[in-house]
Amino acid sequence: MTNIRELDPSASPLDYYGAELRRFREAAGLTLKQLGACVFCTGSLIGQIETARKVATKDFTLRVDTALDTEGALMRIWRLVMRSQLPAWFQPYADMEARATHIYGFEAQLVPGLLQAEAYARAVLGAFDQDKLDERVAARMERHRTLERDDPPLFWAVMSEAVLHQEIGGREVMRNQLAHLLSFRDNHWVNVQILPFSAGAHAGLNGSFTALRFDDDPDVVYDEGYEPRMSANPEELKARSLRYDHLQAAALSVGKSAELIARVMEERYGEQREADGSGLA
Incomplete structure (x- = not known):
């Protein structure tokens, strides 16, 4: 038996x-x-x-x-x-992210998790650890439901231009990832701004962070890094809000950002460049 x-x-x-x-x-x-x-x-x-x-x-x-x-x-x-399947330390943040009414974030190195295409997410999550990779990728993709619900949060992402040039997963993965970013151009709930290299020293040099706002709960700021942490301290929230305002002001407009994303996608990761090696160095 x-x-x-x-x-x-x-x-x-x-x-x-x-x-x-x-x-x-x-x-x-x-x-x-x-x-x-x-x-x-x-x-x-x-x-x-x-x-x-x-x-x-x-x-x-x-x-x-x-x-x-x-x-x-x-x-x-x-x-x-x-x-x-999410890391234990990340689950409290994911729970709050799913309930937030406003999400504001700055990313210095990677496309924000909520905007990652599946192949890009797989390359990021598998960079150093292949264990249960399928499950971890699926968990990240499931987080995207936050932006697909009937009452989605207003999501405003500022990304360093370096994010567009850091080749994660190869040219095809990057080309598809940048195309995925451009797919949000007509979604007024999702706004992407690129902080250009020409901005020089800027308010995000200390690293990536995300702020969550709620209708009935205190706002929260989440710091990424080797020791991620969350805080609802009013003074810290005020300081991050000011920092974010400066980042938005220094970044390209949403329209100009889309133009830059499209240009990098074509010049750096375009099919012609992949075939003959021409294009940006």
């Missing part, structure tokens, strides 16, 4: 997902193999997911929810699973 692993649904969101998947499958009277045939995967894969040995993908969850007629129950649990 097959040794069926007993799960404790309260042990983790991943165990909870597996236990519910097994419960829905058995209620439908399906074997692992039969459900696998319904959702175009192997019974072995479903068994690994049911026993919390593998994290389900979003696509898998959507197919299983439909096949088992769960009314979206597994997708709701899947979002908890994705949140649990």
Whole structure:
């Protein structure tokens, strides 16, 4: 007889997902193999997911929810699973980010997480650690739902021009990432400004940071770095707000920023340059 692993649904969101998947499958009277045939995967894969040995993908969850007629129950649990894949120190920030009404940030080296295309995010997250990379990338992509909700926050991102030139993942990845940034041009809830090299010394030299504003809760500032931290100290918030105002003033307008992004995308990462090596050095 097959040794069926007993799960404790309260042990983790991943165990909870597996236990519910097994419960829905058995209620439908399906074997692992039969459900696998319904959702175009192997019974072995479903068994690994049911026993919390593998994290389900979003696509898998959507197919299983439909096949088992769960009314979206597994997708709701899947979002908890994705949140649990974030680093423990980052989860409190992610929770607040999802509730914020205004998000203002400055990035010195990377495209902000909320604006990262999947291939770019994979290159960033996998730079030094390949462990559970698929799950960590999926968790970052799930954060994008913040900008897709019915009442999205106003998101204003100022990025150093260096972000456009720092080649992450190769030319094709960068070309697609810059195209992704340009896709927000007609979204009045998302505004991107580029701080040009010509700005010289600027108010963001101390590093990247993000400020979150809420309707009913105190504002929060989040500092990135080797030791990320959050603060709701009014004096610190006031100082960061002033710093951000100076960064916005020194940055190119939203329209001029889009023109610069498009120019760098073509000249530095364009298909012609990739083919013959011509273009910017």
